[in-house]
Amino acid sequence: MTSAVHSKPAILLVHGAWHGAWCWEKLVPELTALGWRVATVDLPSASADPDNTAGMYDDALAVRACLDGIEGPVTVLAHSYGGLPATEAAVGVPKVSRLVYLSAFQLEEGDSLAGQSGGQLPSGDSGTLPAPDDPYTYFYADAAQEDADRAAERLVLQTVKSVSEPLTAAAWKTVASSYIVCEKDAVLPPVLQEAMAARADRSYRLPSSHSPFLSMPAELARLITADAHR
Template sequence: MTEPKNLVLVHGAWHGPWCWEPLRPELAGRGWTVSTVDLPSTSGDPAAGMHADARAVEAHLAAIDGPVTLLAHSYGGVPATEAAAPNVRALVYLAAHVLKAGESLVSPLGGPWFPPETEFVPGADPLEALYHDVPADLAREAVARLRPQSAKAFTEELTREAWRDTPSALIVCDDDRAMPEPLMKRAVAEGLTDVVRHLPGSHSPFLTRPAELAALLDDVVAALS
């Protein structure tokens, strides 16, 4: 019998499971059984940080019978790195932070530079930073669905590096205006993942090119196998 193709999607900062909606049918058409994690740090609770998010990912993974591919976007790469469980066969970072133990999301950038109780809202122009090539109506709908993000999620440090023990890949979006370029270059230069692939366009390919992203995921998983 063929092993089930379980795929767990972890969203990034300010987002929720809604952001995967255009991608899910493309993945289902390729035989994936898809589920999503809703991270507590975007729930409006400033006390919920990266470790709470990692526990949510761990609990979700533990409830799945069989091997799992874990796909994490942007900030979601941090709790995914902390939480990846024994049933995770492949870890895919989609325009995501690939960090080392002892680092937080902001520490490689010289942070934190804000009080720990801060609750972040998206920057001054999320349309430009996150969705500059997304169709206008869809981009405005996405901005309206963004949620505040706890600063604690950006300052709690990793205690483990799942990419050391799990085959992993980084998908770089070539016109990404949200991910700090030095972090992408570091991940590639230092070989923090096993496979690197590229997509054209912005930080949000699940909205702009879901079919292309689904096809690339199959290619990545095959390469990691």
């Protein structure tokens, strides 16, 4: 790899529950065009296997393994549930220069997704959760129908264990962080996002539903890039 490539900023994209690295397919070329080196990760807790028992800590190990393979300072952008393994994985990793939470869970150590759900999510070491019955409304309300259809067809199961395991540390307390509030989000109400965004060093807003990487990838890529240049 040449020094010219090394001079480009690096970003690792961490997807949310029920999704996979495929969800970034419209955002990756936008970031690449703006000069980023882009890496993605498939979290093991999201799988079509109903017997899957991978948890949040397994996801964090997968994120950490990806970070180990990236040279230079790295921005980690996490979406939704992905905020937990990203927060866990970035602890004590000097090369992580910034955490970006995209309508993501920016939580305190000791917190889990199940613990934050008010009893709406089960907890335990086994079992899986299906995606919402209406992913169009929850995830892709402002995406093009073709993109929404393609994404909905690829959703998989999410393990109960992943939403049950609590953070052991919170990387955002030692790593600079930004939060992007999605103003039309039906999964994480903006008021909840804003409460978590108060933990970040700075925050931004997009007039999008839960998945701006599908509905407005160019705008999202420009925002990520502008934030990195501040």
